[in-house]
Amino acid sequence: MGSFSIWHWLVVLAVVLLLFGGGGKISRLMGDFGKGLKNFKQGIKSDDTADGDGDPVNRSVTDDTVGKTTPKSDQAVKS
Secondary structure, three states, rough: OOOOOOOHHHHHHHHHHHHOOOOOOHHHHHHHHHHHHHHHHHHHHHHHHOOOOOOOOOOOOOOOOOOOOOOOOOOOOOO
């Protein structure tokens, strides 16, 4: 289990060059990701303040499956 072989070091070097010296491709990609995340947060915030007075809308999540029965695996489903 000694030291790393030359192939390990070449892979590490390739990853480092790609991350830090890739001509800005990675930084542009991360910038686009950040802009998308910012727009997503703004969209969620505007949905929460949809009532117009700036207060978040109270929403609750309910389980729509309560009271519904599902067919058992040995019963045939009739259409």
